[in-house]
Amino acid sequence: MDRMRLDKWLWAARFFKTRSLATHEVDAGRVLVGGQPVKPAREIAVDDLIEVRRAGSPPVRVRxxxxxxxxxxxxKAALLYEETPDSVAAREQAAEMRRLAPEPARDFEEGRPTKRDRRQMDRWRGR
Incomplete structure (x- = not known):
């Protein structure tokens, strides 16, 4: 076997849980082969460069x-591909940025206003 469908390979390599999810993501343009958007039935071979983009994380580039x-x-699925060095560096940098990002909940020092607090705010605003 020297060629196979892209959606089947993405499923076998565990990038997506089901083949239909892989097909949907390829159709949505979130998977590129050689930098070009493709269809799920595109045949891939060894040494092809595939880029998988997911929301909230940098794209994963694999050979x-x-x-x-x-x-x-x-x-065993991890043996089907090799992640490129620039993809590994981008992923590690994104993880470091998430680790260093401030906790969003720390902006609230006292929590949400109570019913009594809201009534006081309404009085101050003249309502």
Whole structure:
């Protein structure tokens, strides 16, 4: 086997939980092969460069190392691809930025206003 469908490979490599999810993401343009948007039936081969974009995280760029028609355990699925060094660096930088980001809940020192507090605010505003 020297070529296979993109959506099947994404499912076998565990990028998506189901093949229909993989198909949907490829159709939405969130998966690129060689920097170009493609269709789910696009055939890929070893050494193709695939970019998977997900919301809230940097794109994952991988080079296809092997093809598999079956979805196996995660350690075996990880052998199907090799993440590029720039993708690893971007992912680590994003993780560091999330770690250093301030906690959003710390902006609230006393929590939400109570019913009594709201009535006082209404009186101050002249309502």
């Amino acid at each position: 296809v190392r092997a093809l598999s028609l079956v979805r196996g355990p995660a350690p």
